[in-house]
Amino acid sequence: MEPAKASPLLQITGLKKHFPVKTGLFGRPSSSVYAVDDIAFDVHAGETLGIVGESGCGKSTTARLLMGLIPPTAGTVRFDGKIVGSPALPLKEFHRQVQMVFQDSYASLNPRLTVEESIAFGPTVHGVSRREAIARARSLLDRVGLDPIRFAGRFPHELSGGQRQRVNIARALALEPRILLLDEAVSALDKSVEAQVLNLLLDLKDAFGLTYLFISHDLEVVRFMATRVLVMYLGKVAELGPTEALYTKSRHPYTSALLGSLLSMDPDQRTERAPLAGDPPNPIDPPPGCRFHTRCAFAEAVCSLHEPVLHAAGASHAAACHMVPPNGEHSKSGMAMKAVS
């Protein structure tokens, strides 16, 4: 599963998004939400990169930054080596290549357009003839398992949640993108329908040679879908690695706690202790040093003083924790592996 030496399809460097919040005197922005705070990672052609982390850790903000829907405070996104938003790759051009599917299948469809009109809309904006766009919409409907004869003329409110999400996927594919960014795309679906949509996504990926960024709070689903996983905590990358390595040999205590929160499905092995206490801290005022130190069972003095960088922790595997590098200031330096059950 080692990615080829080819340069990454997407390259994210030094990406930041700080949202000013008005809490000061006279409503002046006096502080910021550090929603995404200096993250860097690559996305390789053909992979599914899963992004996980607790609510508010910056997953959706990262997605919106990647799509160019909001301007970054700092940092760049490169697609095929070209900086997104530069003259070499204007946003509109980039948007043909990268499309997004959101959680709320209802809000993302125009209620006054029929299903086929919704799907054909993007291509016509990009210069495809209406006739051709409608033909493409019908073939995509068929591809996502919705019989065009029955569904093409329906309005969003005449569809079930799973059917609407299929329409959203068809719509995202109408521009023949190379990357699909799925932000909690199956989270609102019932389990029985979720399985259908996940299977569909796997089929489409093979059929169209797609690359996925798959954001979800559901760790089971991410394990099933992703080839690599990125774990975020309070706007930072905590850990990044191949799915199985990360799930079975996590090197960051936060990843371990997150995985430890998974319920067992075994009535004889119920959870006896919560792996983490408390809620995630407020991203307006993130803790200094390692952002996880306020909840980490292994925190030491060094953790609140210095921010750990991403250290190599195995093949294509990295974790931002002082315990990972050998010879660090943490007493368990080089022992992160053993620290984790």
Add this chain to the structure above:
Amino acid sequence: MDEPILEIEDLRVTFTGGAKPVRAVDGVDLSLRRGEVVALLGESGSGKSVTLRSVLRLHQENKTKIEGRITAAGIDVMALQGAALADFRGKHVSMIFQEPMLVLDPVYSVGQQIIEAICKHENIAADEARKRVLHLFERVRIPSPERRLAAYPHEMSGGMRQRAMIALALSCHPKILLADEPTTALDATVQVQILLLLRELQRELGLSMIFVTHDISVGVEVADRIAVMYAGRIVEIGSVRDVIRAPRHPYTIGLLSTRAHGGRLTGNRLPAIAGSPPDLANLPPGCAFAPRCGLASSQCAASTPPALSVKEGQIVRCFRVDATAKVSA
């Protein structure tokens, strides 16, 4: 065995406010023993919340037809009126929800609201009530409880609000707690904390509980028995072990196999249940699962399957339990 603390018999709930009547609950029987936790499991729209809300008579009565019997703590719930109904809510039966902001008033401090709830039901001094709330806050492990009494709901994190709502629900010592997806909106790390708290409180206070969830693994974590709902009916009920390890209704079997659970190989297709959940305003005759069921026969579309006991304590509504015995064995 002693009397069940809560008995729901042949509950039918029909919403008559729309163009077409919607039969959201269609003959639910459920009895809850003292100190027992039953998880009510089912997909969106299967009637879980409507069943639960019926126990507290929370439906708009002019637009809802409720039939059947509900007996809670020896009280005939259907017969309750006015002050007696208000007194029943919170004192005998209490409810917690997915979204605490629907219960907590944003303009009063959380402490104040709970004190008021206590004083409404009991003739005690505000001072006494305040002490009880402080004790409750400690009980549900709200950090710095003294200070948090004066906090407004929006000043609390999601997990803490959930704890405050649990404190409110328990403030008048109910015997029965109804929980409607109280952890669904929470992060996995916070969900575990709240589940453990509820389990501990349930045990120590001897509460009887119905816990509504669409997540089987949450049911397994908290319940003694699991009841699976589909299209307004309980299609299978049994001990957690039996339902998880030897499910007998085709829908339960399907649900358990669709889960991307336990390190299933990345990228392998999941077994999925075909089709989508039914439209309650246009239910097919017979078994509502028939259009999606691989075992359906002509009989299934013709008449409603009766509740069959397949094992001591495990009841299934399906004509083909003979066939599912082999599937799940």
